[in-house]
Amino acid sequence: MSILFNIHSVAKYESKLLTRSWFYRIFMILAILFLSFFNFVALVSESGGGNWLMRALPANIPYINLMLLNTGQAIVAVFLSSEFLKSDKKLDTSEVFYVHSLSNAEYVIGKIWGNLSVFLRLNLIGIVLVVIFNFISGVAIDWMAYVVYFLLICIPTLIYIFGLSITLMLVFKSQAVTFVLLLGYIALTLFYIGDKFYYLFDYMVYNLPLVKSTIVGFSNWSILINHRMIYLMLGLGFICTSIFMFRRLPNTNRGKYRWLGLSFVFFAAGLWASYNHVGSILNTENRRQLFTELNNRYVNDPKMVVDRYDISLNQHPKTISSEVEMHAKALERASVFTFTLNPGLQVNEVVENNKTLSFTRDHQILLVDFGREIAEGDSVRFKLKYEGTIDESFCYLDIPSSILQEEFGSGMFKIDKKYSFQDKDYLLFTPETYWYPRPGTSYSNENPDWQQAYFSHFHLKVKTINGLKALSQGTMKWPIAKRERVVLNADNNGVDDDRDGDDDTRQVRQSRARRNNDSNDSIATGRRRPMRERPSRETGERGERRERPSNETREGRARREGVAGEERASRRGGERGSRQQGFRRDSIQASRGDRQAGRDSLSPQNR
Known part of the structure; x- marks a missing residue:
């Protein structure tokens, strides 16, 4: 408990000194004013500042605000994080702590926590301010996005920049040199490196795809966690290094070496996360190259054309299972034919006329052996059963990896590239995923014969979960519902009429009937409204x-009608149109x- 008390005491007084700094106060005021103006223009004003994507996805509101705040505080933290070392040396601001039995670890951790807590409070103030504008704008509030972006963007950046700046200050013993190096490093990562080297050096996540969908969430969750762990581990490693290098007599002779060993552990963890980040991307590129080489090997093998597909697909929380019946025609005489299916899908069985056929799987290549020679032009009917998940590295083999790795986004919103979605709440398969077997091979960079021009008829059945609705091109077939019995009343005479026409015709007839007679009631209730007084x-x-006077005599009415008739007769010549007899x-x-x-x-x- 004494260790925590010592850390808390140092952090409390360090945070007080930092909040009294005019540099921090000016930055805090400017940050609040900027966020207020930015959110007012983007969320409250009618024009919206052109930030339609900010309103379209509620998670983008905390994303863009915390990213802007993180960029500013990462630069300001460079100046303020190493300030306590200069103050301790020139102003003796920490002499009151030096006289106590305080370890170097407690002192340095307390100093860093005091600085870090001040910036964290600023982040919380900014989040509350953004939530207020989010509520006023009427846009839905994604509460989880505020928490996730705070943990992903702000925490690793602050820990990394604090640890790095203090370590450099202890190494070079000059605050000016430290400022020049760190500001140059920030400018280099922001304006030159950017998204190069697979976002490895983007410690402020300025270019890392971080857009969160309201349906599927983060599509690259594992990459995000691994990337932020890089700088979190490196930051902790620099903090442990600064404890080891701090120029003050330790409480024990060999106690500081424990922090040196711990710093090696954190550095190793950060480097391991970096290796995983780059290795996962390079592994995807190697797999794409392997798929292309396999296509080159099998591109000239016998193929078929499929006239009809009957596909039954079942959705599961994390996988799919499917049964496909194909009516195919051989393009050449052979017994083994080549098909292509996504390598993430595992084929369980191939059946023809209740007879199990042998097959060979080589990643995406499926070789089906029919056990007999099939002449050119002959047709066969067989079924495939398979299950699994989609491997997205197989998609778009004809597109160079350099183009696939290019940044994609709208303004400051960086969006991940995704070619399929397979989640319990959403499922999306594009043709590029090869989620059903197709004859021949996919892209080959050696032979153009991989491209086949043929047309197929498809019959698709989809069994979904969680009440999802299946969407696809084509015509949806549903059982025909019973025709509605329409009651039409014309000229105050009730007529029952069973209409066999389409819905539009029935609506037109109902509308005409209502216009002809206002006493009709709605079809849903079948009640008659009271007669409207003519x-x-x-x-x-x-x-x-106006009511006719009840005491008016016949002679008075005739006299009035005569006067009105004379006036109308005088105006008859100016009237337009003819009057038909009988009206x-x-x-x-x-x-x-x-x-x-x-x-x-x-x-x-x-x-």
Whole structure:
């Protein structure tokens, strides 16, 4: 407990000294102002600053913000991390600790933890600020993305840069030389090296593909973990080295050598992670070269053309299983024919007419022995059963590896290249994956005969899990549902009509029926609405409903109708259009005097 207390005491006072530094205060204010302005423009303003991808994927909001903050704090940490060594030497800021029985490890770890905690608090303030803008914008909040990006981006970078800067400060004994070397290293990795050497030197993850999908998450999770472990282990190794090199009398004679040995362990772990990172990419390139060589070897072997595929595919959480029946025709006389299937899929059985056929598998090459000579043009029908996962290194063999390794992204959002997805919540197979057997070979750089021009009919059945919906080109066949019984009411006479036409015709007829009679009810309920009261012809100039005076005599009505008829007759010459016989039209006119007196002028005319 005394060790933790000593570390905490040193870290507490070191963090206080750092927060009182004007350099740190100015950086913190500028960082908060920049993040506020950036998120306001990108998330709150109507224009969005052109960052449509930031809104499209909720995880991109913490991704871009933490990456920008990480870039700034990685540069500032160079100046502040080694400041305590200079202060201890010139200002005697740590004399109060030197008089106590404090080991070098406790002192250095406390100093580093004090500096690190200040920057971590700044990161948390930035995250809270971004969450507020994320909430205001109405974009969904991916809480897990905030945690994951904080651990992947910020923690390894800070530990690495703190350990490296302190070690260089102890080696060169000059803060100016340390600044020049570290700033040159940062500029070199950002502007020159970039994504070269498979992102190996990208310690600030400025070029590493880090976009997280809302469906499948990170598509390169193992590469990300391995890459960040490189700099986490190297950073811890530099911290242990700085403890060993710290110029202060240790508590024991040989105690500091333990930290030297521990630094070797961390350096070895970092180098091993680096080897795995580069080795995995080089292994993929070697496998691609092997696949191409196999295609060159088998490209001239006998082939078939497949007229029809009947594919039944079952999805499993991590794998697939499939049964494919093929109707094929031989292009030449032979007993063994060549097919290609993704090397990650294992063939279990090949059957023809309930007879098991022998086959040979050489990575992606499948040689099927039918046990008899098949003449040119003869047809055969056989089945294959296989299962497994897709090996993406087999895809796009005709594309050079240098092009496949090129950076892909939109602006600052770096996206991983993925050719298939196989997850319990999402499944995507493109033709390049060769997820079903195809005759002949794939790409050959020695013989163009690998390309075959033929057409096949496909019948596909897919059994999914977790309620997923299968999508593919072609026509989906479903059982035909029973026709809906449509009730049409025309001219207030109920008519039951079973329509056998299509849905569009039924909708048009229903719409016409509703327009012809407003008393129809919806088909779902079948109830009749109450009759709507027909609009009265006693309407004024403004369209208000007016009641006919009940005490009006027949003589008064005739007199009013006569006046209105004379006024209408005078306007008849200016009216357009003809009036057809058999229709009744109401012509409503009202004189100014009648309107002022509040009386109506109604002139019904039967033409």
